[in-house]
Amino acid sequence: MIRLMIGGSEHAVEIIARRPQLVLSVDGQHHVVEVIAGAGDGIQTLRIDGQTMAFRRAVADDAVWLRIAGRTEAVTPIDPFAREQDKGAGGDDVRAPMPGLVVDVHGAVGAAVARGAALITIESMKLQTVLCAPRDGVIAAVTRQPGDLFARDDVLVRLEPVVVGE
Amino acid sequence: MTRPPFARVLVANRGEIAVRVMRTLQLRGVSAVAVYHRADAGSPHVAMADQAVELVGSGPVAAYLDSAQIIAAALATGAEAIHPGYGFLSENAAFAQSVADAGLTFIGPDAATIALMGDKLSARAFAQAHGVPVAPSVAFDGDFAAFETAVAAVGYPMLIKAAAGGGGKGMSIVREAAALRETVRVAASEATRYFGDGRVYAEVLVEQPRHIEVQVVGDGAGAALHLFERECSVQRRFQKIVEEAPAANLAEDLRAAMCADAVRLASASRYRNVGTVEFILGADGRYFFLEMNTRLQVEHPVTEMITGLDLVSLQLDIAAGAGLPFGQADVVATGHAIECRICAEAPDRGFVPATGAIRHLTVPRAPWLRFESALREGQAVTADFDPMLAKLVVHGATRAQAIDRAGAALADLAVLGLDTNVDSLARVIAHPAFTGGALHTGFLTEHADALAAPAMDDAAQAAFLIAAALGNHDFRQLVDAVPEPYASLGGWRN
Numbered sequence: 001m002i003r004l005m006i007g008g009s010e011h012a013v014e015i016i017a018r019r020p021q022l023v024l025s026v027d028g029q030h031h032v033v034e035v036i037a038g039a040g041d042g043i044q045t046l047r048i049d050g051q052t053m054a055f056r057r058a059v060a061d062d063a064v065w066l067r068i069a070g071r072t073e074a075v076t077p078i079d080p081f082a083r084e085q086d087k088g089a090g091g092d093d094v095r096a097p098m099p100g101l102v103v104d105v106h107g108a109v110g111a112a113v114a115r116g117a118a119l120i121t122i123e124s125m126k127l128q129t130v131l132c133a134p135r136d137g138v139i140a141a142v143t144r145q146p147g148d149l150f151a152r153d154d155v156l157v158r159l160e161p162v163v164v165g166e
Numbered sequence: 167m168t169r170p171p172f173a174r175v176l177v178a179n180r181g182e183i184a185v186r187v188m189r190t191l192q193l194r195g196v197s198a199v200a201v202y203h204r205a206d207a208g209s210p211h212v213a214m215a216d217q218a219v220e221l222v223g224s225g226p227v228a229a230y231l232d233s234a235q236i237i238a239a240a241l242a243t244g245a246e247a248i249h250p251g252y253g254f255l256s257e258n259a260a261f262a263q264s265v266a267d268a269g270l271t272f273i274g275p276d277a278a279t280i281a282l283m284g285d286k287l288s289a290r291a292f293a294q295a296h297g298v299p300v301a302p303s304v305a306f307d308g309d310f311a312a313f314e315t316a317v318a319a320v321g322y323p324m325l326i327k328a329a330a331g332g333g334g335k336g337m338s339i340v341r342e343a344a345a346l347r348e349t350v351r352v353a354a355s356e357a358t359r360y361f362g363d364g365r366v367y368a369e370v371l372v373e374q375p376r377h378i379e380v381q382v383v384g385d386g387a388g389a390a391l392h393l394f395e396r397e398c399s400v401q402r403r404f405q406k407i408v409e410e411a412p413a414a415n416l417a418e419d420l421r422a423a424m425c426a427d428a429v430r431l432a433s434a435s436r437y438r439n440v441g442t443v444e445f446i447l448g449a450d451g452r453y454f455f456l457e458m459n460t461r462l463q464v465e466h467p468v469t470e471m472i473t474g475l476d477l478v479s480l481q482l483d484i485a486a487g488a489g490l491p492f493g494q495a496d497v498v499a500t501g502h503a504i505e506c507r508i509c510a511e512a513p514d515r516g517f518v519p520a521t522g523a524i525r526h527l528t529v530p531r532a533p534w535l536r537f538e539s540a541l542r543e544g545q546a547v548t549a550d551f552d553p554m555l556a557k558l559v560v561h562g563a564t565r566a567q568a569i570d571r572a573g574a575a576l577a578d579l580a581v582l583g584l585d586t587n588v589d590s591l592a593r594v595i596a597h598p599a600f601t602g603g604a605l606h607t608g609f610l611t612e613h614a615d616a617l618a619a620p621a622m623d624d625a626a627q628a629a630f631l632i633a634a635a636l637g638n639h640d641f642r643q644l645v646d647a648v649p650e651p652y653a654s655l656g657g658w659r660n
Binding site for chain 2: 002004006007011013015018022024026029031033035042043044046048051053055056057058059060064065066067068069070071072073074075077097098099100101124127128149150151152
């Protein structure tokens with residue numbers, strides 16, 4: 001079984017039978033699948049429930065990119081282990097909404113910040129954006145310095161909870 | 167072709183435009199010198215050149231802006247001229263002057279013309295002095311109270327623009343007096359950052375404007391002519407993504423007036439080489455001078471396709487002193503051309519630029535199609551440069567045919583491995599407002615809902631999930647695994 005994300009929703013694909021024909025279940029729905037030899041030039045073909053479907057596929061580091069019938073989608077396999085890891089950090093990370101460059105860092109590690117406080121100013125497409133604290137907290141880490149480049153979804157600032165008393 | 171205009175030319179650029187310029191250099195028998203930053207060492211423009219010189223510097227962008235190193239590379243390789251492409255140093259008057267001072271030919275206008283047109287205020291004044299309509303505006307000289315009063319007198323909404331800006335950078339809309347002070351402060355600060363010049367001014371905002379530009383060419387001695395107009399109204403973040411020539415539904419008298427104004431401006435400035443005069447056209451038929459781009463434009467191929475001319479070849483001849491090789495009557499427009507800019511960006515997330523790597527590339531081919539790129543499979547796409555990856559340009563006998571061909575070509579194109587706007591472009595050109603020629607620069611915003619990716623039905627989604635699962639190494643191994651009972655029998659695969 002493999003769990004996959006497409007367009008923000010999660011799905012399961014399972015092998016039901018391999019012979020005499022390959023049957024896969026997608027979210028419980030069975031489909032008869034026939035893999036047809038590639039026609040060259042990167043075009044591959046599948047027959048799903050009797051319907052022939054040409055597609056192009058590229059496997060990148062974290063996603064399978066597909067183009068089918070004029071539509072391009074990235075399908076991401078979900079690694080259950082990675083998801084557990086992510087949970088612990090959820091909500092504490094300020095991630096880059098787009099790739100770009102750090103212009104300014106507004107707080108040092110250890111500084112207490114209120115929700116909405118400016119943490120870091122980034123620049124992308126010649127436009128500056130200020131990323132703010134998603135909640136009250138203490139800056140636990142600043143992963144980039146002014147002038148550093150980052151990719152989309154990179155963690156730029158990490159918050160930890162405010163410790164109130166003992 | 168005729169005798170080569172130069173023996174050797176250095177191309178001070180990268181990416182698709184460097185490749186495109188070198189193609190004409192090769193056609194004309196001119197030896198091509200590339201410059202490159204280490205990050206581009208494997209790029210097609212380096213492979214294509216007869217010689218390549220590495221630029222050393224702190225970062226890739228800084229390298230392509232290092233005029234001293236580029237001029238030194240030209241001198242060291244014996245290049246006689248430098249083609250700047252677009253962007254980078256192409257509209258840098260100091261660079262053009264340094265090239266001339268080094269005894270080399272700058273393939274473009276002279277430094278004084280670049281400076282005149284590069285400063286929005288001086289360009290505006292020049293246009294106005296030569297009878298080219300300009301939008302009412304108010305300069306900001308530091309006295310905010312006076313500025314506020316003058317802006318109120320012209321009337322909101324206004325556009326705050328950087329005097330040294332261009333390409334849509336450093337512009338913001340202000341719709342009410344209360345927002346003026348903060349908008350001006352931010353605009354001046356951004357202008358200082360990006361252009362090293364904090365001067366800003368306010369200009370009347372034309373609502374639902376069309377962006378129409380006229381391609382001009384001049385000999386530097388006052389002779390100038392136009393190569394018709396282009397429409398570049400489909401924009402996001404003030405930057406063009408679909409361009410066409412000629413403009414759709416443009417009244418003949420307006421077209422003639424705009425072309426005549428552009429030629430008058432080029433002639434009056436004794437413009438040398440190719441350039442573009444940009445206008446905004448309001449729904450009321452009023453049009454205003456926007457700016458003049460003193461270089462080859464990204465979208466020049468649509469003009470080449472309708473006129474049959476090679477603008478880079480024309481640039482070389484003019485730079486070599488050959489003058490204008492034809493007259494206005496010789497320039498004839500045939501059919502219709504459309505360019506789609508293929509960008510690494512996510513249209514469904516506000517067109518934010520995307521990074522990643524090209525994992526698969528399929529390029530459509532047809533006699534009426536040009537795919538201008540410097541892409542290759544495996545290539546990394548970083549945030550260092552503009553997100554434009556390629557240009558898909560098609561020609562058709564009619565606008566309808568050009569749209570059909572562009573749609574078919576976009577359907578055949580596959581750029582996989584990172585977010586691109588390919589599917590979004592296909593929806594743009596198929597939209598009834600586009601096919602009907604009802605364009606304005608807010609087109610993408612107005613039709614955002616209709617242009618968003620449509621929901622997928624279950625069958626389509628299952629197809630994606632099955633194809634993806636079979637592309638996953640571990641899952642595929644499970645599919646291909648020999649089930650126990652068969653394995654013991656042997657030869658089960660036939």
